[in-house]
Amino acid sequence: MTTELPRLNRDVAPDRRAPVRIVHLGLGAFHRSHQAWFTQHAGDAGEWGIASFTGRRPDAAEVLAAQDGLFTVVERSDSGDTFEVVGSIVEAVDGANVDRLVELVAAPQTAVVTLTITEAAYGFAADDVTLLRAGEKPTTPLGRLVLGLAARRDSDAGSLAVVSCDNLSDNGNVARRAVADLARGVDAGLADWIDTSVSFVSTSVDRITPRTTPEDVALVSERCRYRDAAPVVAEPFRNWVLSGDFPAGRPRWEDAGAVFVDHIEPYENRKLWLLNGAHSILAYAGQLRGHTTVAEALADPVCLQAVEEFWDEASRHLDGDGLGIPEYRAALLDRFGNSRIAHHLAQIATDASTKLRMRAIPVLRAEREAGRSGEAAARMIAVWASFVGANPGLQDPQSDAVAEANNLAGGERIASLLALLDAELALEPAIVKLVEDLSAGFERAEVPARATASGTAA
Structure with a gap:
């Protein structure tokens, strides 16, 4: 008994x-x-x-x-x-x-x-x-x-x-x-x-x-x-x-x-851009490429490259003593790669219009002001645009506006989605074109063979 x-x-x-x-x-x-x-x-x-x-x-x-x-x-x-x-x-x-x-x-x-x-x-x-x-x-x-x-x-x-x-x-x-x-x-x-x-x-x-x-x-x-x-x-x-x-x-x-600490902004930005920003990239790019968890998406070279390139952009704008950006990035790779923490991408993907406004937009603006394209930050927005096009029911505080944007096509659709994050950037044709091109690239991406915990193809 x-x-x-x-x-x-x-x-x-x-x-x-x-x-x-x-x-x-x-x-x-x-x-x-x-x-x-x-x-x-x-x-x-x-x-x-x-x-x-x-x-x-x-x-x-x-x-x-x-x-x-x-x-x-x-x-x-x-x-x-x-x-x-x-x-x-x-x-x-x-x-x-x-x-x-x-x-x-x-x-x-x-x-x-x-x-x-x-x-x-x-x-x-x-x-x-x-x-x-x-x-x-x-x-x-x-x-x-x-x-x-x-x-x-x-x-x-x-x-x-x-x-x-x-x-x-x-x-x-x-x-x-x-x-x-x-x-x-x-x-x-x-x-x-x-x-x-x-x-x-x-x-x-x-x-x-x-x-x-x-x-x-x-x-x-x-x-x-x-x-x-x-x-x-x-x-x-x-x-x-x-x-x-x-x-x-x-x-x-x-x-x-x-x-x-007396001044928290550098620590906030380090976390919002490097950890949370990477999570957003992995959530949308990873699911588009057939993955379900952070560890799976990180093992995909395409997703990893998107994260690393965004980190390169964001790190240029993280100033402050004691932030230890190289060490922080290395620690994040170890944490994300923890195969026994099943951190589901679907859990991270919700409320994107609020999250991306804090994770992608500041880096994109800073890069553009420095005379660079901001391509890696724009890619975060692009993979979200691709994902909500394929998954229109995603939970979001602006879900009605996202649905309205999805009824449009091409650059008009991208501009409408971008306006939910930053109305001024949505009026810049070069940025809209950049996001549109990057979005199309992920929409065409082939899904790789998924790796198991042992590293062999599944």
């Missing part, structure tokens, strides 16, 4: 619950492998519990709540797997529970609000202004945060820090502007209070965290002898660079390897 394994909870893995002092919006795998992991490993972790709220769906909160917030981080490399129970999330809450979010944001002991709400969520939400003015509950993460900050002001709970952990250049100021615009639309006094009482911290975050599979869940049961319905798989590498003030305090994240 087989004995059923116990469910992971604080009876199976005792872990003292820390008081909630961090509120997180965007409970997902990356938050758990990154910010929650760093908080677990802070020297004063016992003082800093996280209440994490889901975004669109309640599922993650329901599963984690049944496990007392505990989950397993599986660090996966070519040399094997390691397993660690993380207990820094002490409340997992459905994001629709706005009352609990407001209560916690307004609580005096809350010192930090962190965000992983995706790049697309920082746009202005006029509907939330209407709802907030009417005294109703907003529906977006930032609308809910503004409601919480209003309650904090009214309760005189003092200052706090908002920390954006999304892949946006200058993400702290992007969050500041988005929150201020919402608040100003509701109450100018609230906007003024936020301006003087809330610090917005910019960050660069980095840890490859692919989607968890049923096989991963089964592996944790087999190796750890408990049932964890919500493990996360991540590479061993992790990086967190932060810049800004924490007026009400923060965990000692530096004990876990976080770095605090």
